[in-house]
Structures are given as C-alpha cells and as structure tokens.
Amino acid sequence: MAELNKYSKRLTQDESQPASQAMLYAAGLTDEDMQKAQVGIASTGYDGNPCNMHLNGLKDEVKIECNIAGLVGLGFNTIGVSDGISMGTSGMNYSLVSRDIIADSIETVMNAQSYDALIAIVGCDKNMPGAIMSMLRLNRPSIMMYGGSTASGTYKGKKLNIVSAFEALGQKVAGEIDEVEYKEIIKRSIPGAGACGGMYTANTMASAIECMGFALPYNSSIPAENPNKLSEAERYARAIKHLLEIDLKPLDIISKKSIENAITLVNALGGSTNAVLHFLAIAHAADIDFTLEDFQRVSDKTPLIGDLKPSGKYLMEDVHGIGGIPAIMKYLLENGYLHGDCMTVTGKTLAENLVDVEAIEFEDQDIVYQKEAALKSSGNLQILYGNLAEEGAVAKISGNEGLLFEGKAVVYDSEQDANTGISNGEVERGDVVVIRYVGPKGGPGMPEMLKPTSLIMGAGLGKSVALITDGRFSGGTHGFVVGHITPEAQSGGTIGLVKTGDKIRISAEDNSINVLISDEELAKRKAAWVEPAPKHKKGILYKYAKSVASASKGCVTDAF
Numbered sequence: 001m002a003e004l005n006k007y008s009k010r011l012t013q014d015e016s017q018p019a020s021q022a023m024l025y026a027a028g029l030t031d032e033d034m035q036k037a038q039v040g041i042a043s044t045g046y047d048g049n050p051c052n053m054h055l056n057g058l059k060d061e062v063k064i065e066c067n068i069a070g071l072v073g074l075g076f077n078t079i080g081v082s083d084g085i086s087m088g089t090s091g092m093n094y095s096l097v098s099r100d101i102i103a104d105s106i107e108t109v110m111n112a113q114s115y116d117a118l119i120a121i122v123g124c125d126k127n128m129p130g131a132i133m134s135m136l137r138l139n140r141p142s143i144m145m146y147g148g149s150t151a152s153g154t155y156k157g158k159k160l161n162i163v164s165a166f167e168a169l170g171q172k173v174a175g176e177i178d179e180v181e182y183k184e185i186i187k188r189s190i191p192g193a194g195a196c197g198g199m200y201t202a203n204t205m206a207s208a209i210e211c212m213g214f215a216l217p218y219n220s221s222i223p224a225e226n227p228n229k230l231s232e233a234e235r236y237a238r239a240i241k242h243l244l245e246i247d248l249k250p251l252d253i254i255s256k257k258s259i260e261n262a263i264t265l266v267n268a269l270g271g272s273t274n275a276v277l278h279f280l281a282i283a284h285a286a287d288i289d290f291t292l293e294d295f296q297r298v299s300d301k302t303p304l305i306g307d308l309k310p311s312g313k314y315l316m317e318d319v320h321g322i323g324g325i326p327a328i329m330k331y332l333l334e335n336g337y338l339h340g341d342c343m344t345v346t347g348k349t350l351a352e353n354l355v356d357v358e359a360i361e362f363e364d365q366d367i368v369y370q371k372e373a374a375l376k377s378s379g380n381l382q383i384l385y386g387n388l389a390e391e392g393a394v395a396k397i398s399g400n401e402g403l404l405f406e407g408k409a410v411v412y413d414s415e416q417d418a419n420t421g422i423s424n425g426e427v428e429r430g431d432v433v434v435i436r437y438v439g440p441k442g443g444p445g446m447p448e449m450l451k452p453t454s455l456i457m458g459a460g461l462g463k464s465v466a467l468i469t470d471g472r473f474s475g476g477t478h479g480f481v482v483g484h485i486t487p488e489a490q491s492g493g494t495i496g497l498v499k500t501g502d503k504i505r506i507s508a509e510d511n512s513i514n515v516l517i518s519d520e521e522l523a524k525r526k527a528a529w530v531e532p533a534p535k536h537k538k539g540i541l542y543k544y545a546k547s548v549a550s551a552s553k554g555c556v557t558d559a560f
Contacts, residue, residue: 033072037244040115041066041075042106042134044127049082051124051202054193054224055147058121061230062145065237066119071244073237074115078105083125083474084162084196088419088451095126096472097445097544099278100557102130103285107137117141117240123194125201125475128209129278135214135250136285141243142250143345144215145236146206148224149316150194155185162196163310163476165189166450170458173423194224198309200475203316204271205278207325208262213253213344217353221324223317239345246347254286256294257339261350263298264337265329267379269306272475273394273483276381277446280554292383292392292552296511299379302337303371304398310478311380311398314367322365323358330354335371384482386514387522388468388494388504391486391552393513395506398478403508405466405480407432409515411500414438415449415471422455429464432504436495437532438471439488440555444535444545450474453481466506468513470495470551482506482513484551490532491550497525 024034041062045055059075066073081098085091110118117140120131128144135142153160168185171177177185195202206220216235222228243249259279266275276295283290306328308314319325332338333354340351362370369375375398382395397403410427411434412418418435427433433452440446449471456465457479466480470488473481489496494515498504503516515522536542547557 029072036070036072037116038072038074038113039066039117039119039240040110040113041073041119041121042109042131043075043077043121044080044102044123045077045121046080049080049085049124050150050190050193051082051195052080052127052147055121055123058145058147058230058233061233062119062121062236065233066240069237069241071237071241074113076109078102080124080127083201083448087166087448087474088415092447093443093445093541095445095447096277096440096555097540099126099130099133099281101540102127103133103137106131106134110134110138110140117244119143119145119236119240121145121147123147123202125205125274128202128205129282132209132214132282133285136254136282139249139251141240141248143236143240143243144209145232146215146220148194148222148226148229149197149203150224151191151317152197152315153188153191155188159315160185160189161198161309161315162189162200163198163454166454166476167458170455172458173455174459192225196476197315197317198476199269199271199306199316200310201272201274202475204266204269204275204475207269208266208271208275208279210325211265211329211338212258212262213342213350214250216345217326218324221316221320223320226320242347243345248343248345248347251286253343253345254288255342256288256290258342259283259288259290260294260298261338261342263295264302264332265325267299267302267381268304268328268332268337270304270308270311270380270398273381273396273473274475276394276484277472277551277554281556284554284556284559295381296383299381302379303374304376304378304380305369305371305374307367307369307375310476312375318367322367323360326354326357327360328368330357331360331368382508382511384506384511384513386512388498388513388515389485390494391550392484393468393482393486394484395482395508396473396477397508402480404506405432406503406505407466409434409498409500409502409504411436411498415447415452418452419455422452422459427456427461427465429461431465432506433465433467434495434498434504435467435469435471436489438469439490440548440551441545442488442490443471444541444548446472446551446555448472448474449483450477453477453479468495468504468506480506486550486552488550492526492529492531494522497522497529
C-alpha cells in the first residue's frame with residue numbers, strides 16, 4: 001500500500017489502482033507530486049458575465065500558489081448563471097436551479113477524483129451558497145474565495161450600478177428620460193469585472209459567508225479589480241495548506257451560532273431576502289436545525305446600521321474604503337451582536353481574527369452608523385404569516401417603506417403579464433400587485449421579480465404600491481415587497497385563490513399578511529381550484545419541479 005498523505009490521511013497512491021496512477025502521470029504529476037495533497041480548485045468562471053469573467057484568472061493564480069506551497073492544485077469548472085442577463089426572461093427560471101447544480105457538480109468532481117481539499121472561486125449570486133453546500137456535504141478542508149464586486153459606473157455625475165439599468169427602463173416607460181439617456185445609463189452602469197456593487201445577493205452572501213467563517217478576512221469586500229484581489233491567491237494557498245495540516249473541516253466550523261453570525265450581518269447591512277433561502281439550504285446541508293423563526297429572532301435583535309443600496313446610498317466599494325467587512329464585524333462583536341468563539345477557516349476564532357482590525361471611524365463617514373443612530377432598530381428581514389402565507393413569507397423592510405400597507409389586489413399569473421400590465425398603466429397608487437405561479441414548483445425555479453419592481457420604481461410608484469409573490473426578489477429590489485410566500489400557488493396556496501379587487505393587508509407591525517375575505521369564501525375558492533399543468537415535462541426544470549422543497553425549507557432538492 002502507498003504512503004498515507006501526511007495531511008488528510010487520504011491514500012494518494014494505491015498500487016492496486018494502476019489506471020489512476022497512469023492518468024495522473026499523464027496529467028503531468030511527478031513521483032514527488034504523488035505524495036502531496038491534491039487540492040481541487042473549483043471555478044464558476046465563464047466569459048459571458050462580468051461577475052464571473054475574471055474567476056478563471058484567479059483560479060490559475062491560486063493553482064500556482066498551491067503548487068508553490070507544496071500542494072498539487074487541480075483546477076476544474078462548474079456552471080454559472082448571470083442573474084442580470086437572465087432577469088425578466090425565461091432564463092431566470094434557471095438561476096436558483098443553478099445553486100443546486102453547482103453544489104452537485106462540485107461534490108461529484110471532488111468525490112470522483114478523491115481530492116483532499118477544496119478551494120471554490122465564485123462570483124454571481126447562486127455561486128456562493130452552492131459552493132458552501134458542497135463543502136458541507138464533502139466535509140474535507142475547504143475554503144471559499146469570492147471574486148469581488150465591480151466598481152460603480154457614472155453618468156452626469158451620478159453613480160450607477162446594475163439596478164440603475166433596470167430602473168432606467170421604468171423611467172423611459174414613464175417618459176422621464178429619452179432613448180438617448182436610457183442607452184447611456186445602460187452602457188455605463190457596469191464598468192468592468194465583478195459582481196453587482198450594492199448589498200445585493202452576491203455581496204450579501206459573500207459578506208455573510210465571511211462572517212460565518214468560510215472565507216478569509218476582507219475577502220468579501222476587496223473589489224474585483226483592486227490589486228489586492230490577485231494577491232489573495234497566496235493567502236488562500238497558505239490557508240488551505242494550514243487547514244489540511246490541522247485537519248479542520250467545514251462541519252468543525254459551521255454551527256447554529258455561526259449561522260446566526262451570518263444572519264446578523266445580513267440584517268445589519270440591509271442584505272438580500274435571498275439569504276433566507278440560501279442559509280436554510282446551508283443549514284440543511286449541515287444537518288443544523290435553523291428555521292424561519294430563527295431568522296426572525298436574529299432580525300429582532302439586530303439594528304440596521306448600513307446605508308447600502310438598494311434601499312440606501314452606498315456600494316461595497318465604499319465599505320472597503322472604511323475598513324471592509326472585518327471592521328463592521330468588529331463593531332458588531334464589541335457590542336454583543338456576534339458570537340466571537342466561532343471557529344473560522346484561519347484556524348482561529350472570529351474574535352481572534354478581529355483583534356488587530358482597526359475600529360470604524362464613525363465621525364468621518366455615513367456609510368455605517370453606530371447602533372444608537374441605527375437606520376432601524378431591528379433588521380430588514382422580516383418573516384410574515386397569515387392566511388396568505390400559512391408557512392411563512394419574507395419581507396425586506398428597511399424602514400423607508402412604512403410598516404403597514406392595505407390595498408386592492410391586481411393579480412397576474414406570470415411575471416411577463418405583470419411587466420406588461422405595469423407598463424400599460426394597469427397598476428395605480430394604493431394597489432397590491434400579486435405575481436403568482438412563479439414559485440419553486442410553479443415557475444419552475446422561483447425566478448426573481450426585479451423587472452416588475454424596477455418598473456414600479458421607475459414609474460414613480462415605489463412608495464405607493466406593494467408587490468407580493470410566491471417567487472423571489474433580487475437583492476437589488478427595494479420598496480414594499482413580500483416574497484417566498486408559502487405554500488406557493490402551484491401547491492394550492494392561498495395566493496393562488498386571490499382575485500383582482502380583493503383587499504390585501506400587509507403589516508410589519510405584527511408581521512402579518514392576509515387577504516381580507518372570509519374563511520367561507522376562501523374555502524369555496526379552494527374547492528374550485530384546479531392545479532395547473534406543469535410548464536415543463538422533461539429536462540432540468542421538470543426534475544427541479546418534481547424534487548424541490550418549498551421556499552420555507554430553502555428550496556433544497558435532496559429532501560424528498
């Protein structure tokens with residue numbers, strides 16, 4: 001039998017497997033390499049998306065640094081979906097699906113090749129949770145490297161980002177800007193490589209995962225085109241070697257407390273509602289009991305202190321300028337909001353990582369506030385229940401929208417119908433737009449509703465119209481919105497029984513969401529309801545619709 005690998009105890013060379021030896025020699029490994037730990041370097045890089053187009057370059061740098069560190073770096077790729085490109089099209093049905101494909105494919109390669117450790121290099125929204133889910137399933141030394149966010153664009157002295165492009169469409173439809181100005185905003189919104197710059201889903205997940213302990217300090221807030229991003233390759237190679245040496249694995253790092261840390265940061269910075277779905281799925285992968293009630297509990301005790309887009313003013317590049325995510329974590333830790341004893345991929349606890357981090361200077365900036373001057377005394381993520389959401393729904397309440405909304409339902413059975421209706425002036429002040437049959441099964445794939453919310457914002461209705469859906473919202477969405485309504489319409493949920501003209505009441509005071517009709521009328525409509533035929537009868541969307549759990553369970557695909 002071959003010598004045991006000195007780090008992970010994997011048999012690097014089994015003389016009873018001559019074919020595998022021959023394959024590795026053919027791939028360029030030497031006799032010396034055969035005794036080294038093999039590190040799978042998974043990249044979600046591909047050319048057609050600024051969030052991901054630079055990741056393969058990072059993968060190459062990480063591979064070089066792994067080899068210098070005395071390891072064997074072996075790169076491979078998995079898929080990605082650009083939410084920005086697919087938004088508002090049928091392509092968006094594949095976005096959430098891609099999370100689980102990423103998790104499945106990384107797990108497949110790592111196990112089939114018997115790699116000792118994993119570095120996952122990720123960019124767009126679903127890349128991060130997909131990578132973490134695979135790490136927890138594999139439970140071998142692993143670490144996540146985020147590719148960073150893009151710089152802001154500019155036009156007429158105003159900062160632009162991806163949501164500027166969507167809202168410009170609403171402004172054009174409303175006649176507020178002409179075609180020339182619209183085109184200029186589109187061209188200038190994203191100047192180069194990196195994920196969308198606000199506290200949208202990519203930056204939300206990257207920041208929260210750093211706080212959970214699965215990425216190196218500062219990784220989430222260093223911009224994509226900052227010179228320090230390339231220099232992270234050496235840090236990551238050394239870190240994975242250290243994890244191998246001390247045999248520290250993902251299930252040694254994750255805990256209910258570390259997930260609470262992640263959700264605390266999400267709420268403190270006004271992060272994306274998608275974090276709820278993704279951390280439910282991450283908890284499931286780790287066999288940790290973490291529910292919607294836990295999200296509400298953490299939100300209730302966490303002040304909203306970050307004035308970040310989409311609801312606020314600033315971008316991740318601005319956070320980097322005041323000390324990055326570690327500086328914010330240090331403030332939260334010192335004020336009792338984080339569990340400092342949680343282990344991280346540095347081999348140190350969260351508190352130990354933050355000892356030498358410089359404190360935020362609150363006097364010289366208005367990006368992050370002290371808790372006494374918080375934008376909101378509790379977090380922005382709120383879990384709502386009622387006859388419209390018996391199993392829960394997720395609202396993003398920053399404080400700018402008000403706490404109560406009651407209005408007439410305007411019902412659409414697809415996003416496309418809603419976009420047409422909003423553009424045609426069917427939605428008026430005081431209305432509640434209902435978009436249904438776009439849930440995990442009904443979509444299928446639970447697409448994001450950024451285009452309709454952006455049309456509402458662009459038309460100047462953002463503060464006077466609410467929108468509810470069994471689909472999802474982009475991290476770039478803001479306004480009075482409620483998503484993830486469960487049970488979804490396709491599964492017979494009450495949202496599928498609402499009619500245009502019904503009164504709907506949404507309250508962030510008692511966290512309720514109800515259609516104001518009698519139980520008898522609801523029962524009558526339920527008896528007459530017929531489940532629509534599935535939209536797909538083969539392929540990945542068919543398989544997804546058949547296997548996916550509800551949004552209240554994180555839309556996981558391995559719990560049937």
